[in-house]
Amino acid sequence: MADDDHDRAFADLDQRIRAARDQREAVGKGDGADRNQSKLNFGTGLTVGIELVVGVVAGVGLGLALDSWLGTRPFLTILLFLLGTAAGMLNAWRHLVRIGMVDPHGGKGDGQDRGSG
Amino acid sequence: MADPLHQFVINPLVPINVAGLDLSFTQSSLWMMITVAAAYGLVMLGTKHAALIPGRLQSVVELAYEFIAGLIKDNAGREGMRYFPAIFTLFMFILFGNMLGLVPMAFTFTSHIIVTFAMAITVFVLITALGFAIHGAHFAHFFVPAGAPKAMIPLLVPIEIISYCVRPISLSVRLFVNMMAGHMMLKVFAGFVTALGIFGFAPLAVTVALLGFEVVVAFLQAYIFTVLTCIYLHDAIHMH
Numbered sequence: 001m002a003d004d005d006h007d008r009a010f011a012d013l014d015q016r017i018r019a020a021r022d023q024r025e026a027v028g029k030g031d032g033a034d035r036n037q038s039k040l041n042f043g044t045g046l047t048v049g050i051e052l053v054v055g056v057v058a059g060v061g062l063g064l065a066l067d068s069w070l071g072t073r074p075f076l077t078i079l080l081f082l083l084g085t086a087a088g089m090l091n092a093w094r095h096l097v098r099i100g101m102v103d104p105h106g107g108k109g110d111g112q113d114r115g116s117g
Numbered sequence: 118m119a120d121p122l123h124q125f126v127i128n129p130l131v132p133i134n135v136a137g138l139d140l141s142f143t144q145s146s147l148w149m150m151i152t153v154a155a156a157y158g159l160v161m162l163g164t165k166h167a168a169l170i171p172g173r174l175q176s177v178v179e180l181a182y183e184f185i186a187g188l189i190k191d192n193a194g195r196e197g198m199r200y201f202p203a204i205f206t207l208f209m210f211i212l213f214g215n216m217l218g219l220v221p222m223a224f225t226f227t228s229h230i231i232v233t234f235a236m237a238i239t240v241f242v243l244i245t246a247l248g249f250a251i252h253g254a255h256f257a258h259f260f261v262p263a264g265a266p267k268a269m270i271p272l273l274v275p276i277e278i279i280s281y282c283v284r285p286i287s288l289s290v291r292l293f294v295n296m297m298a299g300h301m302m303l304k305v306f307a308g309f310v311t312a313l314g315i316f317g318f319a320p321l322a323v324t325v326a327l328l329g330f331e332v333v334v335a336f337l338q339a340y341i342f343t344v345l346t347c348i349y350l351h352d353a354i355h356m357h
Contacts (some may be wrong), residue, residue, distance in 0.1 A: 032188075046342070047291065054287040059279060087280035091287065098348070 051091040059084015121304035123229055125297065135298065140339065145232070152217055181209070185343070194346035196354050202245075206349075208343040213241040215296060215335030226238045227338075228296040232288060237289035240346050247354035259356050288345055295338045299331045 026048030067073040097104045129141035163178030171179055185205045189197040197204075213228060218225025226232050248256040260277040261270060306327060309320035 007171070046295070050291050051287050052282050054290055058286055062279075066227045080274070083275050083279055084283075086276045087283060090276060090280045091283065 048092045048093055051095060052088045055084050055086075055088015055091060056081070057084075059087065119304065119308050121301045121308065124224075124300060127229075140331065144224045145226045145229065148217065148226050151216070152210060152213045152226075154309070156213045160209075181205075188340075188343060189347055189350075192344055193351040193354065197347060197350050200350060204346060206345060207240070208339055209344060211342055212336065212339035215339055216332070218300070219331055219335060227292055227295055227302055228300055230293040233289035233293040234285065237285035237292075240349065241289070242287040244346075244349050244353045245260060247350075248356070251354060252356060256353075259352065267341070282313075284345075284349065288308065288342065292302065292338050292342055295334055299327075299334055303327055303331065 053100075059080045060077060062084070063077035066076045066080070070076070093102070096102045127143045127145055129139075129143050130147060131142035131234050133140040133142060140232065159174070160178050160181075165172040166175075166353065167291065168175065175271075182205070185208055189201060189204060193200075214225065214227045217223055218227065248259065262273050262277065265273050303324060306320045306324045310317040313320065343346065
């Protein structure tokens with residue numbers, strides 16, 4: 001008898017799982033937007049700040065090291081400072097594009113597309 | 118008041134010296150071993166009696182598995198699942214290291230930049246090697262932005278190369294700074310509790326709130342490290 005009960009319970013299990021999944025996905029769409037929103041507020045400032053600082057510091061550090069090695073002070077420091085700053089900005093920009101805060105295709109970047117990225 | 122930086126001092130437990138190299142077994146090594154044992158123990162215990170309807174422990178392990186699998190599929194694509202074991206291990210190691218570091222008297226090895234940098238540079242070197250293994254010399258084209266004017270390429274390629282090479286630095290600095298700053302802040306506020314006597318309840322309340330905040334940070338930083346690893350993996354596999 002117990003086996004019959006189990007069979008009946010399992011008979012529509014697939015269907016029930018599918019229904020539950022669909023339901024969860026429908027809810028999940030809203031959740032996804034919320035999650036992106038919170039990610040935007042929480043880690044963004046520090047992450048972008050670190051990307052900028054690391055770019056500049058790495059550029060200057062590499063420039064100073066190469067200058068003292070090759071004896072070309074201060075030209076490589078200046079050059080790599082500029083390139084490092086650009087690289088830091090590029091990384092920060094890419095991070096902002098990734099989290100969907102700015103439109104990479106030259107939109108207004110007013111946050112209209114938040115949560116899409 | 119207690120020195121807030123004192124907690125980061127490395128103490129050798131078993132001094133080992135090989136040919137002038139200090140290979141001592143420190144409290145940092147000990148906590149790494151505890152972290153590995155805890156993560157391994159959780160996964161092994163959770164999958165010991167694999168049941169159709171999971172118990173609590175099995176649910177935790179399955180949740181962790183599905184979380185990382187989803188992360189890889191979303192950020193690195195289906196091909197990234199080949200590297201699931203490495204990424205799952207990385208995530209569990211950082212997560213458990215961060216979380217166990219919040220236990221009083223514990224040592225947080227992720228608050229040392231050499232530890233986070235070792236992890237980041239390993240990820241960076243392996244993923245770069247993977248990129249060259251998959252695409253051969255063609256992977257060098259990754260550094261030439263698509264659709265850029267020819268005259269700009271001598272300027273853009275060095276910028277791309279630098280921006281690629283600072284990845285392990287920003288990856289490790291982010292984790293290390295968050296963990297160190299959090300633990301310093303906790304220590305400073307905890308120091309006020311005894312210093313203020315009867316009014317110590319105010320910093321005590323702040324410390325409790327900060328500890329809750331640090332639990333979030335501990336998870337978030339492990340998550341960010343893993344997501345960025347997946348994104349770099351995506352770059353190596355797909356080259357955009």
